[in-house]
Structures are given as structure tokens and as C-alpha cells.
Amino acid sequence: MKIQFLGTAAAEGFPGSFCNCKYCEEVRKLGEKYYRTRSQAIIDGKLLIDMPADTYYHFLKNNIRGDEIETVIFTHTHGDHFYHKELEMRGAGYGKDMAVEKLNLLIPANGLAKIEKLGSHTKDIMNVQIAKPFETVTFGDYEITPLPARHGYGAIDANIYLIKKGDKHFLYGHDTGYFFDEVFDYFKNNNVYLDCLTLDCCYGSLPISDTGAHMGYPNVERVYNRLRENGNIDDKTVKIINHFSHNVNPVQYVLEEESKHLDCLVSYDGMVVEI
Numbered sequence: 001m002k003i004q005f006l007g008t009a010a011a012e013g014f015p016g017s018f019c020n021c022k023y024c025e026e027v028r029k030l031g032e033k034y035y036r037t038r039s040q041a042i043i044d045g046k047l048l049i050d051m052p053a054d055t056y057y058h059f060l061k062n063n064i065r066g067d068e069i070e071t072v073i074f075t076h077t078h079g080d081h082f083y084h085k086e087l088e089m090r091g092a093g094y095g096k097d098m099a100v101e102k103l104n105l106l107i108p109a110n111g112l113a114k115i116e117k118l119g120s121h122t123k124d125i126m127n128v129q130i131a132k133p134f135e136t137v138t139f140g141d142y143e144i145t146p147l148p149a150r151h152g153y154g155a156i157d158a159n160i161y162l163i164k165k166g167d168k169h170f171l172y173g174h175d176t177g178y179f180f181d182e183v184f185d186y187f188k189n190n191n192v193y194l195d196c197l198t199l200d201c202c203y204g205s206l207p208i209s210d211t212g213a214h215m216g217y218p219n220v221e222r223v224y225n226r227l228r229e230n231g232n233i234d235d236k237t238v239k240i241i242n243h244f245s246h247n248v249n250p251v252q253y254v255l256e257e258e259s260k261h262l263d264c265l266v267s268y269d270g271m272v273v274e275i
């Protein structure tokens with residue numbers, strides 16, 4: 001499984017679209033290498049996770065062929081993850097000679113009304129399924145299990161995703177606070193071994209309650225500890241943190257220094273991990 005992180009910022013981006021804080025000013029001076037765009041990832045060039053407004057730029061920058069994407073899964077409907085209008089660029093009159101015509105879409109229940117408003121040229125060539133927590137769906141080589149995220153659960157139908165290909169398991173853990181007990185129980189009861197997991201670390205060193213909608217280093221560490229106790233991760237697991245806010249100065253070398261104790265990779269735009 002080849003996982004590429006296309007965007008690694010929270011909703012505002014870094015520097016923030018309209019922000020003049022000292023961190024955004026600092027990164028403007030450092031230049032494009034340190035910029036972070038809105039969260040998105042792609043697996044094997046076929047399975048796209050989330051669709052922010054930066055999707056078009058991500059495709060260009062990383063030589064991604066949109067017409068070869070087989071499946072798009074949405075974690076939730078917040079604007080930095082759900083710019084579904086981009087899908088209208090597929091199909092008659094917009095996208096021609098596509099390698100993959102019928103696109104699989106896995107969406108949170110509250111996203112359905114928005115998808116239904118897309119033009120028929122788009123809708124007619126999509127297989128739309130609602131993501132139901134703990135119910136695995138199979139698209140091509142991938143078994144995908146939505147798990148409830150602590151991100152306004154119940155109100156906004158947010159999910160994180162466990163993605164299995166062959167004997168490899170990858171957990172995409174954005175956006176979420178500290179996991180619900182039933183999520184830890186799912187991993188434990190099903191003896192899931194995570195080869196790689198990426199976790200929300202939006203707030204870095206800022207103190208965040210375990211009932212919050214995002215995480216920082218202490219919450220991430222508590223998730224690691226509980227998964228390790230339950231046998232779901234070990235020293236070989238590739239651990240990654242992601243989805244950073246400009247409020248905590250997410251310059252790459254700053255985050256790498258601050259997070260050394262977590263023994264994890266700090267994601268950056270364009271980073272590739274193979275498991």
C-alpha cells in the first residue's frame with residue numbers, strides 16, 4: 001500500500017488564507033517548502049481520502065491522474081474535507097476518455113443531500129454508499145471500515161477509516177479527538193494489527209481535553225499507549241501525526257523537535273509511506 005499525504009493542514013491552511021499571525025508570517029518568509037494545504041491523502045493512486053478545495057492543486061503538484069481514481073471516501077462534511085463540487089468535473093462535457101468511468105463514493109449520511117444536488121452527468125456515473133460505523137465495505141482491493149470519530153459524532157456523522165489491503169492495515173484518523181471506547185474495543189476484539197496509523201494532532205502542544213474534537217501530543221500519546229496495551233500496534237507500526245493548525249506553529253522542523261517523544265513521523269505535503 002502506497003500512502004501519499006497530499007495536504008496536512010487544518011481548515012485554514014498554513015499560512016492561513018486570511019491570517020496575519022506571527023506563525024503564518026514566518027512560514028510565508030520560509031517559503032513554499034513549508035506550506036501546508038488542506039487535508040487529503042491518496043492510496044496507490046486509486047483510493048482518494050477526502051476532497052478539499054485544494055484537490056485540483058494536489059493533482060497537479062503530485063502528477064495524480066484524476067481519471068484513474070476508483071474510489072473517494074469522505075470522513076465528514078466539514079468544508080476542509082468535503083468540497084464535493086469538484087466531482088462535477090467528472091463526466092460528460094467535463095472529463096473525457098476517463099480510465100475509470102464508475103466512481104465509488106463512500107460518504108457520511110449527512111453528505112447525501114449535497115451529493116444528490118450534483119448534476120446528473122456526475123451522479124449517473126457514481127456508485128454512492130453511506131458509511132455506516134463498523135460496517136465494512138469492499139471496493140476493489142480495499143476493505144474499508146468506517147469507525148465513529150469524536151468530532152461532533154451524531155451531529156455531523158464523522159468517521160475515521162480502517163483500510164485493509166491484503167494483510168496490511170492502515171488507519172486514517174482525521175478529524176477526531178481521543179477515540180471512543182467502542183473504537184478501541186473494535187480493534188481489540190478483532191485482533192487488528194495496524195501496520196500504519198495517522199492521527200489528528202491539530203493542536204500540538206496545546207492542552208486539549210480527551211472529550212475535544214481534535215488532539216494534541218498528549219492525547220495522541222494516550223491513544224498510542226492504549227492501542228499498544230491492547231496489542232494493536234508495536235514498535236514496527238509506522239506512526240504518523242497530521243492535520244496541523246497554524247495556531248501551534250506547524251513548521252516541519254518545529255513539530256519534529258516537539259514530537260520526538262512520540263517516535264512518530266510528522267507528515268508534510270507530498271510525504272509518501274509504503275507498507
Ligand SMILES: [Zn+2]
Pocket residue numbers: 010011039078080081175243
Ligand atoms: Zn479538518
Ligand SMILES: [Zn+2]
Pocket residue numbers: 015016019020021022023024025246247
Ligand atoms: Zn496564522
Ligand SMILES: [Zn+2]
Pocket residue numbers: 076078151175
Ligand atoms: Zn473537521
